[in-house]
Amino acid sequence: MSGGEEVLFWTLAPLMVIAAAGLLVVRRAVHAAVCVVFVMIGLAVLYVAQEAPFLGIVQVVVYTGAVMMLFLFVLMLVGVDAADSLTETIRGQRWIGLLLGAGLAAVLLGVVAQATFPPSVGLAQANAVTNPVALARVLMQDYVVAMEVVGILLVTAALAGLVLTHRRRLGKKPTQRALAEAKVALLPTGRQLTPLPAPGVYAQNNAMDTPALDPEGRPLEHSVPRVLRIRGQQRSATELLTAEETLVQRIQLDRPAPAENGEDR
Amino acid sequence: MIPGVAADFSADTIVTTIVKAVLIIVFLLTSVLFAIWFERKVVARMQLRPGPNWHGPIGLLQSLADAMKLLLKEDLTVTRADRVMYLLAPMISVFCALLVFAVIPFGPSVTIPFTDYSTPAQLTDFPVATLYVLACASIGVYGIVLGGWSSGSTYPLLGAVRSTAQVISYELAMGLSLVSVFIMAGSMSTSSIVESQTALWWFLPLAPAFVVYIISMVGETNRLPFDLPEAEGELVSGYMTEYSSMKFAWFFLAEYIAMINVSAVATTLFLGGWRAPWPLSMIGDGVLNTGWWPVLWFLAKVWVLMFFFVWVRGTLLRLRYDQFMVFGWKVLIPFALVWLVALASFRWAGLSGVTRTQMIVAILVVFALVMVVLWLWPQRKAPDRAAADGAGPEGGGFDAFAGGYPVPPLPGQALPASPRARRTVPPAPQDPPASPADVDAEETR
Numbered sequence: 001m002s003g004g005e006e007v008l009f010w011t012l013a014p015l016m017v018i019a020a021a022g023l024l025v026v027r028r029a030v031h032a033a034v035c036v037v038f039v040m041i042g043l044a045v046l047y048v049a050q051e052a053p054f055l056g057i058v059q060v061v062v063y064t065g066a067v068m069m070l071f072l073f074v075l076m077l078v079g080v081d082a083a084d085s086l087t088e089t090i091r092g093q094r095w096i097g098l099l100l101g102a103g104l105a106a107v108l109l110g111v112v113a114q115a116t117f118p119p120s121v122g123l124a125q126a127n128a129v130t131n132p133v134a135l136a137r138v139l140m141q142d143y144v145v146a147m148e149v150v151g152i153l154l155v156t157a158a159l160a161g162l163v164l165t166h167r168r169r170l171g172k173k174p175t176q177r178a179l180a181e182a183k184v185a186l187l188p189t190g191r192q193l194t195p196l197p198a199p200g201v202y203a204q205n206n207a208m209d210t211p212a213l214d215p216e217g218r219p220l221e222h223s224v225p226r227v228l229r230i231r232g233q234q235r236s237a238t239e240l241l242t243a244e245e246t247l248v249q250r251i252q253l254d255r256p257a258p259a260e261n262g263e264d265r
Numbered sequence: 266m267i268p269g270v271a272a273d274f275s276a277d278t279i280v281t282t283i284v285k286a287v288l289i290i291v292f293l294l295t296s297v298l299f300a301i302w303f304e305r306k307v308v309a310r311m312q313l314r315p316g317p318n319w320h321g322p323i324g325l326l327q328s329l330a331d332a333m334k335l336l337l338k339e340d341l342t343v344t345r346a347d348r349v350m351y352l353l354a355p356m357i358s359v360f361c362a363l364l365v366f367a368v369i370p371f372g373p374s375v376t377i378p379f380t381d382y383s384t385p386a387q388l389t390d391f392p393v394a395t396l397y398v399l400a401c402a403s404i405g406v407y408g409i410v411l412g413g414w415s416s417g418s419t420y421p422l423l424g425a426v427r428s429t430a431q432v433i434s435y436e437l438a439m440g441l442s443l444v445s446v447f448i449m450a451g452s453m454s455t456s457s458i459v460e461s462q463t464a465l466w467w468f469l470p471l472a473p474a475f476v477v478y479i480i481s482m483v484g485e486t487n488r489l490p491f492d493l494p495e496a497e498g499e500l501v502s503g504y505m506t507e508y509s510s511m512k513f514a515w516f517f518l519a520e521y522i523a524m525i526n527v528s529a530v531a532t533t534l535f536l537g538g539w540r541a542p543w544p545l546s547m548i549g550d551g552v553l554n555t556g557w558w559p560v561l562w563f564l565a566k567v568w569v570l571m572f573f574f575v576w577v578r579g580t581l582l583r584l585r586y587d588q589f590m591v592f593g594w595k596v597l598i599p600f601a602l603v604w605l606v607a608l609a610s611f612r613w614a615g616l617s618g619v620t621r622t623q624m625i626v627a628i629l630v631v632f633a634l635v636m637v638v639l640w641l642w643p644q645r646k647a648p649d650r651a652a653a654d655g656a657g658p659e660g661g662g663f664d665a666f667a668g669g670y671p672v673p674p675l676p677g678q679a680l681p682a683s684p685r686a687r688r689t690v691p692p693a694p695q696d697p698p699a700s701p702a703d704v705d706a707e708e709t710r
Contacts, residue, residue, distance in 0.1 A: 073410075
C-alpha cells in the first residue's frame with residue numbers, strides 16, 4: 001500500500017463501517033438503502049485504488065445504478081415506513097437471528113485472525129495489457145462457457161418474468177384517434193369536448209370544493225370534482241360570495257373611504 | 266504513464282491536479298450561466314422576440330442576476346419533508362454532474378505560457394473512463410429520486426419515479442451506442458478515443474450509433490421533448506416542485522451541467538474531440554491541432570451540440586409518457602442492439618482478413634436478399650373490422666367489456682382468437698349447468 005492509498009483506506013473504511021452499522025439503526029427503509037449505496041460506492045473506490053478500475057466502475061453502474069435503484073423504486077412506491085409493525089412474525093426470530101449473527105461473527109473473526117497477507121504477486125503482469133483487456137481475455141477465452149451459461153440463465157429469468165406478468169389483451173387497444181372519435185360521438189349526449197372547468201378562485205378561497213362561476217355569475221357545478229359532489233362536500237358559491245361581501249363591508253367600515261380625499265383635491 | 270491511455274500524466278503533480286480541478290469547476294459554473302442566457306436568447310429568436318437584453322451587454326448578465334435572486338431567496342423546507350434526504354438530494358445531483366468533466370480531454374498536451382511545463386489539457390484518464398461517465402450519470406439519478414421522495418408530496422414523487430424510469434431506460438440505449446465506439450477505437454479511455462479519430466471522426470462511419478446517442482442524450486438529461494419528469498402541465502415541476510432558493514438552484518445547475526456533460530461526451534466520442542474540423546486540420550500540416558487551438562475546437566463543438574438542444578426544445582412538442590417509453594424500449598434499444606451485432610460482425614470479419622470490397626459486396630447481397638424476401642412475402646389481409654372489435658362471428662357475439670368491465674365468455678361464446686397463439690380457444694361446453702348463473706338462465710328460458 002502506498003501512502004496515498006493508506007490515507008484513502010483509513011478515511012473511507014471507517015465511514016463505510018459507520019454506514020454499514022447505520023443499516024441496523026436507521027428506522028426508515030430509504031435511509032437504509034442510502035447507507036447501502038454509500039457502502040457500495042466506497043467499495044468501488046477501494047477497488048479502483050487497488051488497480052481494478054473496471055470492477056470498481058462496473059460495481060457502481062450495475063449494483064448502485066441499477067440494482068439498488070430498483071430497490072429504492074419499490075421502497076418508494078410501496079411506502080415502507082417506520083410506522084410498520086415490529087411484532088415478530090416467527091416466534092423467537094430475534095433470538096435465532098442474534099444466535100446466527102454471533103455464529104457468523106465468530107466464523108469471520110476466526111478467518112480474519114488466521115489470515116496472512118503475503119505481498120501481492122503478478123498484478124502489474126496481469127494489468128500489462130490494461131485492466132479491461134486482461135479481464136476480457138479471462139472472461140471471453142478461459143471462462144467463455146461459464147459466461148454464456150450465466151447469460152442464458154439471466155435471459156431465461158427475464159423472459160420468465162415477462163411471461164409471468166403477461167396479461168392477454170381481450171379487446172383491441174384504443175388508439176388516440178379512436179378515443180377522439182368516441183368523444184365526438186358522445187357530443188349529442190351532452191358530454192363536452194374540452195376539459196372540465198377548474199374549481200373557482202375567490203379572493204379568500206381557492207379550494208377544490210368551491211365551484212367556478214360562469215360569465216353570467218352562475219356557479220358551474222361540474223367544476224367541482226365528482227367525488228366531492230357525491231360525498232356532498234362541495235361548498236355553495238353564494239355562501240362564499242356573501243362571506244366575501246361582508247368582509248369587504250367590514251374593511252370599508254374600518255377605513256375612511258379614500259374616494260372623499262380624491263374629491264377634495 | 267498509465268497503460269492503455271494516450272495522454273501522458275507522468276509530469277502532473279498534486280498541485281497541477283488541484284489547479285486543473287478548480288479550472289474545470291470554474292469553467293462549468295460560468296458555462297452554466299452562459300448556457301442559461303444562450304438558451305433564453307436562442308429560443309427567443311426562434312419565437313420572434315428579443316429575449317433577455319436588459320442586464321449587461323446583450324443581456325449577458327441576466328443569468329447572474331437570476332442566480333443572485335435564487336441565492337437570496339428564503340430557503341423553505343416543507344413540513345413533511347425528510348430533512349436529511351431533502352438536503353442531500355440536490356448535493357448528490359450537483360456533485361455527480363461535476364464529476365464527469367474529470368475525464369473529458371479539452372486538448373492534447375498544452376504548454377503553460379511563459380514556462381516550458383507541459384501537461385495534458387485533461388484532469389485525468391484511465392482505461393475505463395467512458396464507463397466512469399456512465400457511472401456518474403447513474404449515481405446522479407439518486408439526487409432526483411431522493412429529492413422527489415423526501416419532499417413528502419405527490420407530484421415530486423411521481424416526477425422522481427418518471428425520471429428514474431426514463432434515465433435508466435435511455436441509459437441502456439446510450440450505453441449500447443457507446444459500445445460501438447469502443448469496438449472501433451479499441452479502448453474506453455477518452456484520450457485514446459480522440460487519438461483514434463485522427464483520420465476520420467466516428468460520427469460518419471458509426472452514424473446509426475451517433476443518432477441513437479443524440480436521441481438518448483436528450484432523454485437522459487430530461488430535456489424537451491423528453492422532459493416528462495417536470496412536465497408543467499401534469500406535474501407542476503416534477504421532483505423539484507417543493508424546492509426553493511439555493512437547493513432549487515443546485516438542481517437547476519445540475520440539469521445544465523448534465524447538458525454540457527453529454528454534449529462533451531458526444532464531442533469526444535463521435536465528433537473528434539478537440540480535433541480541428543476538416544478544412545482547418547489541413548492548414549500548415551496540422552498546426553491547428555497543437556498548442557491551445559484544440560480547446561477552441563472542443564468548445565465550438567460542445568456549443569454546437571448545446572445549440573442543438575435549444576433548437577430541439579424550441580421546435581418539438583413533449584411526447585406522451587407511454588409513447589416515450591415505447592420509443593425507448595421498442596425502437597431505440599432493439600435498433601442499437603441490431604446495429605451493435607452488425608458492427609461487431611464486420612469488425613470481426615475485418616480483423617480476420619476480409620477486404621473492404623468483399624464486405625461491401627456482402628452487404629449488397631444481403632440487402633438484395635432481404636428486398637426479394639420482402640417483395641415475395643404474402644401481403645397481410647386487410648383486418649376484418651368486426652373480428653377486430655371482438656364481436657366477430659367466431660367470437661359468438663362475445664363482448665369482452667360488456668357493461669364496461671372485463672367479463673369472461675358466457676356458455677356458447679368463445680374468446681377471440683389470440684393474435685400471439687394463432688389458435689382459437691374452443692367454446693365452453695354448453696350441456697351441464699356449471700354455475701348458478703347458468704341455472705338462472707335455464708329457468709328463464
